[in-house]
């Protein structure tokens with residue numbers, strides 16, 4: 001009896017909808033009889049054909065009632081030289097949804113007739129098998145999903161980089177260096193402290209230092225990659241009428257939000273996705289904040305504004321320069337400042353931005369940036385400031401690979417353990433057991449990135465994010 005993970009699987013691999021060509025594929029072990037059966041339908045006049053590895057053969061496929069379904073190209077990839085590392089059959093037919101479903105059905109019926117317990121593939125299961133058969137490491141599998149999902153050139157390029165020379169590549173290099181250091185520590189553990197020669201100890205410290213430096217650089221790149229993948233949630237808040245919706249419109253280049261001179265125009269959260277110099281940004285316009293809401297709807301809107309603050313990656317606090325001297329406006333801004341201070345418990349970058357400088361001649365900002373949503377003055381500088389405050393480094397851009405939150409977390413853990421190992425290496429008396437333990441934990445975290453050591457539930461989570469047929 002085959003386990004669920006070993007059973008042959010099949011799926012339509014191309015996107016649903018119409019296309020010139022559509023692909024149905026199957027993967028599993030022992031698929032040769034199925035390939036032969038597909039190539040040699042019962043009653044065909046020609047001599048039996050043998051599947052040729054990686055060659056396309058034209059086949060006419062019929063359903064159980066001998067009705068023609070489609071003329072397809074059959075490709076045969078015997079294990080281990082296939083995407084999944086198992087036997088793979090690909091049928092390239094005409095790309096209509098009905099045709100492809102019929103082809104899939106015919107394929108499964110034939111498999112079952114041959115005693116192959118073929119079932120439909122779950123999302124990402126082909127790639128999961130590629131990973132389990134060591135065709136890909138986990139970062140490459142993730143990069144494939146990111147490449148499929150990429151919607152901008154920038155994102156696609158960094159996903160492609162992650163696939164070929166990205167994180168997995170860098171992690172392997174780090175792993176070698178870490179193992180080297182561990183070998184020294186483990187070997188020295190058997191000697192009493194006075195016998196560990198001073199030179200060897202300083203060499204170990206130098207190795208640890210190098211490793212730490214490499215980790216710092218890699219983590220910096222991974223953080224950039226994470227920003228590219230996830231985008232950045234930028235929340236605009238401020239008093240009613242400060243020009244928040246006008247700013248959203250000016251940055252997105254169209255009239256997304258309603259703008260009027262009535263305070264309290266925006267009552268709900270509005271979101272617009274755009275890009276700042278290739279970095280995806282989710283720009284969020286909110287209901288204006290003031291002490292006394294006009295009605296219950298406005299109050300709910302304000303509560304929602306604060307809820308957005310809790311999820312923000314960065315905040316633009318928009319202030320009205322044309323009312324900078326108005327005592328009422330000053331009081332309200334003071335209240336917002338106090339509330340921000342209470343709410344921003346973790347380190348969310350906050351940019352103070354004065355709007356409407358076109359209507360405030362001679363205005364001097366006490367701090368922060370000056371803009372005009374109306375004339376677009378200062379918007380470029382605002383974009384640069386936002387990118388800078390979230391740590392986007394344009395200079396690193398060419399080398400940036402797509403990264404995920406779990407990569408950044410794992411690298412942070414590795415960096416901490418290697419850092420602690422470094423502290424231990426310098427301490428007297430030298431406690432090599434503690435150094436060894438820190439390095440062991442560092443390697444465990446590092447191996448988790450490429451999947452050498454990864455919990456099953458994490459694998460399930462990663463692969464379920466794929467589309468079916470990949």
Ligand SMILES: Nc1nc2c(ncn2[C@@H]2O[C@H](COP(=O)(O)OP(=O)(O)OP(=O)(O)O)[C@@H](O)[C@H]2O)c(=O)[nH]1
Pocket residue numbers: 239240241242243244245246247258259260261262263264265266267286287288289355356357358359371372373374375
């Ligand atoms: N002169 C000038 N007027 C502006 C500027 N930005 C916005 N306004 C005007 O200010 C008024 C309020 O603009 P909105 O964008 O609706 O302000 P808001 O902050 O979204 O207001 P609420 O939705 O009520 O919280 C409108 O009449 C805008 O035309 C600016 O840069 N200069």
Ligand SMILES: [Mg+2]
Pocket residue numbers: 244245246257258259265266285286
């Ligand atoms: Mg508004």
